[in-house]
Amino acid sequence: QPEHSEVTTCAYCGVGCSFKAEMRGEELVRMVPWKDGKANRGHSCVKGRFAWGYATHKDRILNPMIREKISDPWREVSWDEAFAHVASEFRRIQYQYGRESIGGITSSRCTNEETYLVQKLIRSGFGNNNVDTCARVCHSPTGYGLGQAFGTSAGTQDFDSVEDSDVVIVIGANPTEGHPVFGSRLKKRLRQGAKLIVIDPRKTEIVSSPHIKASYHLPLKPGTNVAVMTALAHVIVTEGLYDEAFIRERCDWSEFQDWAEFVAAEQHSPEAIQALTGVDPDAIRGAARLYATGGNGAIYYGLGVTEHSQGSTTVMAIANLAMATGNIGRRGVGVNPLRGQNNVQGSCDMGSFPHELPGYRHISDDATRAIFEKLWGVELNKEPGLRIPNMLDAAVDGSFKGIYIQGEDILQSDPDTKHVAAGLAAMECVVVQDLFLNETANYAHVFLPGSTFLEKDGTFTNAERRINRVRRVMSPKNGLADWEVTQKLAQAMGLNWAYSHPSQVMDEIAATTPSFAGVNYDYLEKMGSVQWPCNEKAPEGSPIMHVNGFVRGKGKFIRTEYVATDEKTGPRFPLLLTTGRVLSQYNVGAQTRRTGNTAWHPEDRLEIHPHDAENRGIRDGDWVRLASRAGETSLRALVTEKVAPGVVYTTFHHPDTQANVITTDFSDWATNCPEYKVTAVQVSPSNGP
Numbered sequence: 001q002p003e004h005s006e007v008t009t010c011a012y013c014g015v016g017c018s019f020k021a022e023m024r025g026e027e028l029v030r031m032v033p034w035k036d037g038k039a040n041r042g043h044s045c046v047k048g049r050f051a052w053g054y055a056t057h058k059d060r061i062l063n064p065m066i067r068e069k070i071s072d073p074w075r076e077v078s079w080d081e082a083f084a085h086v087a088s089e090f091r092r093i094q095y096q097y098g099r100e101s102i103g104g105i106t107s108s109r110c111t112n113e114e115t116y117l118v119q120k121l122i123r124s125g126f127g128n129n130n131v132d133t134c135a136r137v138c139h140s141p142t143g144y145g146l147g148q149a150f151g152t153s154a155g156t157q158d159f160d161s162v163e164d165s166d167v168v169i170v171i172g173a174n175p176t177e178g179h180p181v182f183g184s185r186l187k188k189r190l191r192q193g194a195k196l197i198v199i200d201p202r203k204t205e206i207v208s209s210p211h212i213k214a215s216y217h218l219p220l221k222p223g224t225n226v227a228v229m230t231a232l233a234h235v236i237v238t239e240g241l242y243d244e245a246f247i248r249e250r251c252d253w254s255e256f257q258d259w260a261e262f263v264a265a266e267q268h269s270p271e272a273i274q275a276l277t278g279v280d281p282d283a284i285r286g287a288a289r290l291y292a293t294g295g296n297g298a299i300y301y302g303l304g305v306t307e308h309s310q311g312s313t314t315v316m317a318i319a320n321l322a323m324a325t326g327n328i329g330r331r332g333v334g335v336n337p338l339r340g341q342n343n344v345q346g347s348c349d350m351g352s353f354p355h356e357l358p359g360y361r362h363i364s365d366d367a368t369r370a371i372f373e374k375l376w377g378v379e380l381n382k383e384p385g386l387r388i389p390n391m392l393d394a395a396v397d398g399s400f401k402g403i404y405i406q407g408e409d410i411l412q413s414d415p416d417t418k419h420v421a422a423g424l425a426a427m428e429c430v431v432v433q434d435l436f437l438n439e440t441a442n443y444a445h446v447f448l449p450g451s452t453f454l455e456k457d458g459t460f461t462n463a464e465r466r467i468n469r470v471r472r473v474m475s476p477k478n479g480l481a482d483w484e485v486t487q488k489l490a491q492a493m494g495l496n497w498a499y500s501h502p503s504q505v506m507d508e509i510a511a512t513t514p515s516f517a518g519v520n521y522d523y524l525e526k527m528g529s530v531q532w533p534c535n536e537k538a539p540e541g542s543p544i545m546h547v548n549g550f551v552r553g554k555g556k557f558i559r560t561e562y563v564a565t566d567e568k569t570g571p572r573f574p575l576l577l578t579t580g581r582v583l584s585q586y587n588v589g590a591q592t593r594r595t596g597n598t599a600w601h602p603e604d605r606l607e608i609h610p611h612d613a614e615n616r617g618i619r620d621g622d623w624v625r626l627a628s629r630a631g632e633t634s635l636r637a638l639v640t641e642k643v644a645p646g647v648v649y650t651t652f653h654h655p656d657t658q659a660n661v662i663t664t665d666f667s668d669w670a671t672n673c674p675e676y677k678v679t680a681v682q683v684s685p686s687n688g689p
């Protein structure tokens with residue numbers, strides 16, 4: 001029987017469910033969904049509820065380790081020796097190759113406080129802005145696109161808002177599998193009568209599930225999001241379905257007119273794009289009319305929007321549609337990115353991008369830099385630093401030599417695995433801080449053991465900007481919480497940090513970041529959680545954004561020209577591969593594969609349409625070879641009509657699948673977010689791996 005409990009936050013997806021961790025001494029007995037959790041109201045999914053056994057898994061590394069060369073065996077060392085070694089190596093590298101020759105990566109799995117400290121270490125200790133986050137490979141286009149259109153890079157609504165939606169567009173997202181607790185809430189509203197439009201190459205569960213049938217499913221060819229979104233806008237503009245009063249009041253009318261002229265061109269009509277997208281023009285016309293005239297219209301989107309060469313363009317096209325129809329600034333409407341990781345919103349908020357300080361303020365802004373310079377006692381570099389792909393390019397070129405990676409497995413999760421490996425292999429000091437010896441650690445010179453969410457205090461910020469407390473329920477098995485590891489590394493590098501608790505880090509965030517000005521641990525204790533902005537103007541937080549005006553002033557309409565990806569099908573690679581997730585597993589599976597959840601999804605499979613399978617002599621369950629221009633792998637086939645002819649699909653939870661050996665190095669034009677969702681491939685029978 002449990003002896004005591006603490007309320008904490010799930011460390012998997014961006015829904016941010018609250019749980020009671022029921023403990024017997026230092027042993028976790030069970031995780032019980034907390035009925036007062038504002039994001040989940042007592043609900044949960046099989047990950048948060050059951051997949052926590054990785055915290056005590058035998059594979060965890062609990063002692064720091066060093067090796068001179070990556071071919072050497074690991075040598076266990078004391079924490080002090082590890083910190084001294086890293087500090088001396090980083091200083092040697094900077095002395096030898098220059099200040100810009102090292103950098104670091106923050107983690108969307110770690111707390112806000114930990115992320116803030118890593119970017120602070122890099123900016124104030126390394127003296128450069130070579131900091132990036134794993135959001136680079138998922139929602140960086142959200143940051144860019146919503147920043148351009150609305151002035152801030154965050155979802156506009158709270159989850160409760162969907163209860164007032166009359167029409168919901170789900171584009172490039174599969175909430176049933178990826179964001180299950182929100183998915184259930186959405187389905188409840190749909191069962192009550194709200195209409196659904198799904199824009200997705202695949203027939204996801206929500207398209208047709210018990211008691212729910214989408215009014216429109218637009219099964220577009222992967223890579224054509226912008227063309228479809230612009231065609232929806234074409235119908236709204238040419239049929240006069242836009243909200244003129246809203247646009248005149250909240251946006252720049254002449255910018256709208258310019259955009260309207262652009263989308264009204266015949267080349268953007270549903271009929272003109274049919275051959276390109278494969279979508280029935282009548283379905284596009286019907287969906288556009290439903291969204292524009294059906295009452296409160298909300299848009300929810302996921303990585304099927306962002307992980308494209310036009311990811312940022314699609315985000316801006318979504319924003320255009322919401323502004324043109326007046327669907328922003330009140331309950332039931334809005335533009336809502338479904339964030340993947342537990343703290344991807346927070347890692348972006350905390351200044352993890354090479355061009356932004358906490359609170360999305362550009363590093364070149366003198367006034368913002370002055371705030372941090374005064375507090376940190378250093379002069380900050382005003383030039384943006386390197387993004388992850390640029391760090392790897394520079395490593396291959398010989399100018400980037402050292403990296404500190406907290407809680408991120410870039411070898412498995414970033415595109416073009418061979419290039420990532422080449423970049424890491426070219427560095428002289430790779431420091432990995434993680435729970436397990438992940439794939440990236442194969443190239444590390446120093447391994448610093450990480451701590452789980454059960455072993456530390458802090459906060460996560462979920463997809464609705466809700467800042468939730470994470471509470472320590474057991475001692476760190478490795479001796480130090482992640483924030484303490486970063487602090488000790490900073491101290492070894494000569495910085496005079498002296499935080500005694502993460503609450504002090506949050507106080508510093510609040511003192512420097514206007515949208516967090518009213519946030520502190522006492523207030524979170526009292527409120528349970530709050531949604532930023534939380535400050536003098538909004539003391540109880542902000543469930544809905546852009547209520548009376550956009551953060552940037554006037555909402556900005558932006559022309560969104562469709563540009564085809566450079567990844568083309570052809571005789572050698574005639575099919576298009578796209579990727580996604582299942583409910584029971586999480587991303588590259590480092591945690592969920594070390595729990596009983598593996599029984600629900602023991603392997604990744606390749607979904608292929610019956611026609612494509614038959615043409616290739618492939619039967620359900622057969623091993624197949626999946627090859628692209630970048631590489632090849634083997635997995636078993638799942639013959640299904642969920643995918644259209646010409647499209648294949650797989651999950652990427654198991655390292656054997658090596659999905660990123662297949663994917664290309666094309667990326668979003670604005671943010672370098674990799675184009676994971678479109679790869680030209682060939683599938684052929686095989687005898688297995």
Ligand code: SF4
Nearest residue numbers: 010012013017045048
């Ligand atoms: Fe909630 Fe997401 Fe955790 Fe599932 S994985 S319990 S939906 S936060």
